[in-house]
Amino acid sequence: MLGHAAELAPDLSAELAARAESVAPETLRGLVPRLHPTSTAALAERRDPAANRQALYGSSRAAPIVVLEDPRHLGNVGAVVRLAAGIGATGVLTTGTTDPWHPSAVRGGAGLHYATAVERLALDALPDGPLYVLDPEGAELRDTHLPDDALLAFGTERHGVSDQLRARADHLLALPMRPQVSSYNLATSVAMTLYHWTTGTRTPR
Template identity: 30%
Template sequence: MRIALFEPEIPGNVGAVLRLAACLGADVDLIEPLGFAWEDRRVRRAAMDYIDHVNFTRHADFAAFKAAIGSRRLVLFTTKSKRSSYAFEYAADDVLLFGKESAGVPASVADACQERVCIPMRPQVRSMNLATATALALGEALRQTASLPG
């Protein structure tokens, strides 16, 4: 299982996702440009020493990322979908894609995804934190594929 973050903007979110991936055994793809300098200490502060226990790759752009993942299924998490992420059937080699915090992904990226799902939320709210959404999504995908560590 892989997590992909499209042009993430908040270093603390990236750090939290790296820590989550280290704990649950997922790889992470960071699709640039990032909205912060990679050397930003807030990334390491959020990831703590877990950053040394996660496999992550930085990609120059979406095209480079797509080339790197090959034929793996790309599952986009978006508030624009009506398909529940809990009713979706995951595969162990899926790539779970999350858009940038302020704008999601452009239409060209959404069109490149094989699947689009949403995390069901109350209608009064717009979206949830990137790291929180990633944790919910990865937990469900790993549960379904019996890929949880331990």
């Protein structure tokens, strides 16, 4: 494991060498039912919920929050967390029953759940801020300036945006798409929208 760290994360290898612990194989199997071929596992604490709340509900936000309404596909959830953390969004909020911290979503997020705020909540508990809902029937996204405090909301994979979310939208926006095409994949839609936010609308930090 320390060999992998030296190769892949040299900036962390000294700290890992000081803190890493070996465990008996049966203990490891109990913790990690499907062991990675490298035999390496990491245990990490979730971000402090109070820090997440502060980032998500604080008075000034420097970057949008991504809202996924009732996402069903854990791979999409992970991909969106990875995108949001990578591009510097404030966080990802999900509604519905899917746990955004499900191990398959965390795997899909490539570890970046630990680098942004990821929480599940009810639709009526969304933070304040202008609500931009992405829907193929909306107005052209490219004509729209996305502010840094925006909530960028996306519908569920099969049925799209609910009537409840649509009714709350301050703006309904569409991604450019040929008329014969019905929609894009959820995570792809988030990527396009976040990319649009970075082009000219982002406040330098």
